[in-house]
Amino acid sequence: MPKVFNWQIGRDMDYLYDGARPKKQFGMVMDLNKCIACQTCTIACKTTWTSGRGQEYQFWNNVESKPYGYYPLGWDVRILEKLGVQPISAGPYQGKTIFEAAPEGERVLGYRPEDMDYTSPNVGEDDSTGGIINEGGAYLQMPHMQWMFYLPRICNHCTYPACLGACPRQSVYKRPEDGIVLIDQTRCRGYRECVKGCPYKKPFFNALNRTSEKCVGCYPAVEVGQQTRCTIGCIGKIRLQGFINTPDKAREDNPLDYIVHIAKVARPLFPQLGLEPNVYYIPPMHVPSWFLKQMFGATVDQAVNVYRRAAEDKKLLGALMLFGATKEISHHYKVDGDIVTGYTESGDEIIRVPMHEPIITRAVFDEKLQAYRSNIT
Ligand code: SF4
Ligand code: SF4
Numbered sequence: 568m569p570k571v572f573n574w575q576i577g578r579d580m581d582y583l584y585d586g587a588r589p590k591k592q593f594g595m596v597m598d599l600n601k602c603i604a605c606q607t608c609t610i611a612c613k614t615t616w617t618s619g620r621g622q623e624y625q626f627w628n629n630v631e632s633k634p635y636g637y638y639p640l641g642w643d644v645r646i647l648e649k650l651g652v653q654p655i656s657a658g659p660y661q662g663k664t665i666f667e668a669a670p671e672g673e674r675v676l677g678y679r680p681e682d683m684d685y686t687s688p689n690v691g692e693d694d695s696t697g698g699i700i701n702e703g704g705a706y707l708q709m710p711h712m713q714w715m716f717y718l719p720r721i722c723n724h725c726t727y728p729a730c731l732g733a734c735p736r737q738s739v740y741k742r743p744e745d746g747i748v749l750i751d752q753t754r755c756r757g758y759r760e761c762v763k764g765c766p767y768k769k770p771f772f773n774a775l776n777r778t779s780e781k782c783v784g785c786y787p788a789v790e791v792g793q794q795t796r797c798t799i800g801c802i803g804k805i806r807l808q809g810f811i812n813t814p815d816k817a818r819e820d821n822p823l824d825y826i827v828h829i830a831k832v833a834r835p836l837f838p839q840l841g842l843e844p845n846v847y848y849i850p851p852m853h854v855p856s857w858f859l860k861q862m863f864g865a866t867v868d869q870a871v872n873v874y875r876r877a878a879e880d881k882k883l884l885g886a887l888m889l890f891g892a893t894k895e896i897s898h899h900y901k902v903d904g905d906i907v908t909g910y911t912e913s914g915d916e917i918i919r920v921p922m923h924e925p926i927i928t929r930a931v932f933d934e935k936l937q938a939y940r941s942n943i944t
Contacts (some may be wrong), residue, residue, distance in 0.1 A: 568666070571727060574814055575838040575864070576660035581667050582841075583674055583732035592746035593724045593784050594811030594823050595798065596833045598849040598890065600874070601805040602717040604630050604692075611800035612721075616783065621775030624685045627782035628797045630719040634858065635691035638720075639684035639768050643837070646766040647861070649676055653839060657865045664841025665729060665766055675733045675764040716851040719805070721797060722769040722782035723836065723844030724748050730781070733764025745810070746845065747784035755779055766840050792911055793894050804891025809898065811845060820899045822886040822909075823847075830883040832873040834863035849874055884922060893918040 570579045571586035612628035629638045637643065646665070653662025665676040697713040724741075728748050731739040738754035739761055741747070750761065750770065755778040761770040762779060770781040785795035793799070794808040809823045817828035826847070827833050833847035850859050850867050852874060859867040877883050885907035889897050895917045897909030902922070909918040929940045 573664075573727065573841060573843050575835050575843050576664070576841060578659040580664050580727075580841050582727045583666065586727070587743075588726065588813070589741060589743045589746035591744065591810045592726070592812070592845055593789065593808075594827075594845045594847070595721070595795070595806060595808045596823060596826050596847045596849065596890075597719055598805045598887070599716055599718065599851040600849060601803045601890075602630065602719055603803050604632070604717040605802045606630055607800045607802045608719055608797035608806075611796040612782075615785070615796045617780075621773040622771075622780065625771040625773075625780065626688060627769070627771075628719065628721045629688060630717055631689060632692050632694065632715050633718050633862075634696060634715070635694045636689055636718075637691070638688045639680040640687065640690065641684070642680070642766075642768040645678055646676075646840070647837075649678060650840070655839060655860060655865050660839055662839060664839070665764075666727075666732065666841055674735075674760075675729045677729065677733065677763040677766065679759060679763040680768060714854050716854055718848075719797075720767065720769070720836075721795075721846060722748065722784070723767060723842065723846045724782075724784055725845065726843035727841065729764040729766060729840075729842055730761035730770050733760040734758075735760055742786070745784075745786070745789060747786050747789070748781070749783060749786070750779055750781055752776075752778050752780075766837065766842070767844070789896070792896050794896055798891075799894045801891055807886070807890045807897075809896045811847075819882070820901065822889055822897055822900050825882055825886050825900075830873055830877075830880060830886075831866075832870050832877070832883065834867055834870055837862060838864045881922070888920045888922055889918070892920045 568581035569585045571582045573580050608628050609626055609630055616627060617625040631638050650668055668676040695713045695715040724747055736754055736756060738751045740749060757777040759772050759779060762772055770779045772779050798806040798808040807822060811823040814828045817824040819825060833849045835844045835847055850863050850870055852871050856868050881902050885902035888907050889909050898912040899910040901908050905922045907920050907922060908916055911917055932939055
């Protein structure tokens with residue numbers, strides 16, 4: 568197998584094809600401390616892309632609760648179990664990726680979910696890891712003894728996509744102009760090898776047209792400089808979508824580069840699987856590090872610590888203020904005094920956001936209107 572360099576695991580690894588990075592790479596950051604599981608993103612995606620026949624069970628964007636929620640059922644625990652216990656430590660990853668652990672005669676280590684696994688999205692929703700009321704104030708500790716959090720997921724538009732590697736007809740391709748991964752519907756014969764190969768289970772089989780379908784990264788929007796529907800619609804303003812460079816080419820004025828490579832506050836999901844996914848997560852602060860390490864890599868504690876001190880880094884705070892601020896993609900940004908400004912690729916200003924909002928405390932009793940007020944902080 569050809570060798571490619573995967574910066575997320577810090578070493579060369581086996582992949583099905585020679586590595587060829589796109590000119591630009593689609594990327595997204597999601598702040599898991601802010602998601603409220605309102606599912607607006609899910610519906611924004613569903614009404615835009617998957618309202619057709621045969622797509623009823625397809626959620627290109629889904630939001631599940633961790634640790635017990637999944638879609639499809641058990642997707643992460645099943646691939647982790649198949650991969651087996653692997654060493655995870657800071658520095659280059661010593662374990663096997665799903666390409667290196669592929670069984671003899673197969674291209675990728677994977678499994679195909681049963682139809683039943685798709686029947687209950689959000690099963691286990693809002694279950695915490697244990698009782699709270701009778702545990703003597705467990706919820707007052709940090710990290711919480713009992714915990715849960717919401718995990719929104721889309722296709723990661725991976726640098727080394729397992730869906731692409733697994734497809735025997737080469738129907739899956741990665742666009743050189745923006746790194747978005749698509750399935751060529753005219754070539755696809757519905758073998759479902761992409762469904763089996765993708766560890767994140769983001770390609771879905773359409774039983775009516777007999778082809779596989781997946782998140783298209785809202786490419787028609789991205790092509791005209793707009794962020795994806797799930798990003799624009801996000802009520803919690805947890806998402807920022809744009810383009811990301813490799814660490815050696817990170818640009819200080821690119822908000823995604825700053826968040827991921829310079830501040831190092833966001834991490835990819837299951838980097839040890841070896842796909843170099845391009846969706847990054849700011850880990851939830853209240854969750855124990857032993858759980859976060861398996862999900863986001865050995866150095867996740869660092870990310871949590873940086874997030875706690877985000878207010879001390881004006882450039883980081885500025886990048887975080889761009890979340891949910893505009894529908895356009897901020898290719899560049901600048902922090903000047905108390906204002907963060909986002910710019911298009913060609914340098915036109917698209918958004919200005921104040922870094923701090925004024926706090927106004929009103930008098931409890933309004934003489935003019937003869938009314939009592941309550942202040943909420
Ligand atoms: S997340 Fe899955 S479907 Fe998306 S590019 Fe990666 S391997 Fe392919
Ligand atoms: S719209 Fe935003 S806050 Fe709501 S579930 Fe989706 S990611 Fe979470």
